[in-house]
Amino acid sequence: MFGFSDETYIDVASGNGGHGCVSFRREKFVPKGGPDGGDGGRGGDVVFVVKDNLRTLGHIKLIRSFRAENGRPGQGARCAGRNGKDVEIPVPPGTVIRDAETGELIKDLTGIDRFVFLEGGKGGLGNWHFRTAVRQAPKFAQPGQPGREMRVGLELQIIADIGLVGFPNAGKSSLINLFTNARSKVAGYPFTTKIPVLGVLRDGDQDVVIADIPGIIEGASEGAGMGYKFLRHISRTKGLCYMVDLSDDNYLDAFDVLSAELAKYSTELSSKDCILIGSKIDEEGTEERFEALRSKYKDMKVLPLSIYMDDTVLSVKKALLELSGGRKDDGGFTSRMDNDAHYRDEA
C-alpha cells in the first residue's frame, strides 16, 4: 500500500421508463378517431464520469444518493414523452466500484473517462403501435420498464501530490493545517505527528493532496526516531516540500541530512522535484539565517515561511501549487538530480 485509502458507499438509481399512452384521435366531425397514444420516454442512466481535477471522494460523501430522472409518459397525438436526464457521478481517476452487499468488483475506472453503470428503463409503447386490422381501437398501451437501484461501494487509493519532509518540530503539521482541510496535531515538542495525515488544498477546482508524515531524523534509515517506514506514503508524490526550522541551530545542515536519509530509502524519492522552506521566519535572528540558507542552495527554490505572516503564506502556497503541477519555469525549482551534482561539487 502506497497511499491512503478513501472509501464510501452511495445509493444509485436509474430512471423508470415512462408509460405508453392510451389515447384516441378526437376531431370535429370524426366521431371515432383511431388510436394515437404516444410512447413513454426512456429513463435516465447512472453514469460515472472520471474527472482529473478530483483527488478524493470527499464531494461524494456529501451527497450519497444519485437518482436519474424518470422518463415522461407518452401523450395523445402520438407525442412521445421526454427522456429522463442521466445522473452523472463525478469521481477521481482510479476509483473502483464494488457491490456494497457482496463486495464483488464491478468496475475499476482506471484509464476510463465515462462508464454507463445502470441503464434507465425503456419507455412503454403507446396504443398507436397496437392497432391492427381486426383491433382498431386498442384500449391498452405498454407500461414503461422500471429503472434499477443499487447500493455500491466506492474505493480510491489516494496518492499524495506533495510530501512534507522535515525534522520533528519544523512546522510541517502547522503548514498542512494552514493550507488544507486537515487537522494535524501541532505541539512544541518532537514527534507530535505519529501517523501520516492527508490534507487537500483546493485551488479553483483543482485538488492538491498534501501528506504530513512524522519527522525524520539522522539515522532514521537505521530506525532512529520513528524510523522511515512512513516514507512509502510519499514515495509516489510529484514533489517534496522540505521544511527547515530557522530557529533551530542545525538549520543549515538539516536539508542535507534529510535528503541523505531519503536517499537511503530510495534515490527515486530523494531525486524528486522539491522546494525548501525556512520556517518560523517571525522568530528573532532568523532573517540572516534564511539568507545563509538561500545562498547555500542557490539552485533550489528556497522560501521563508511564518504561519503568522500572510505574504510568506501566499508565496509558499503558490510554490506548492507549482510543485504539484510539476512545472519547471525559469524562476522555478530544479530537480534534486541536478542539485546532487551541485552538492558534490561543493563537498
Ligand SMILES: Nc1nc2c(ncn2[C@@H]2O[C@H](COP(=O)(O)OP(=O)(O)OP(=O)(O)O)[C@@H](O)[C@H]2O)c(=O)[nH]1
Ligand atoms: N514562531 C512560529 N512557530 C511556529 C511556526 N510554525 C509552527 N510553529 C510552532 O512550532 C511547533 C511545532 O509545530 P508542528 O507543526 O507541530 O511541527 P511538526 O513539524 O509537525 O512536528 P512533528 O509532528 O513533531 O514532526 C509548534 O509549537 C508550532 O506552534 C511559525 O511559523 N512560527
Ligand SMILES: [Mg+2]
Ligand atoms: Mg507534526
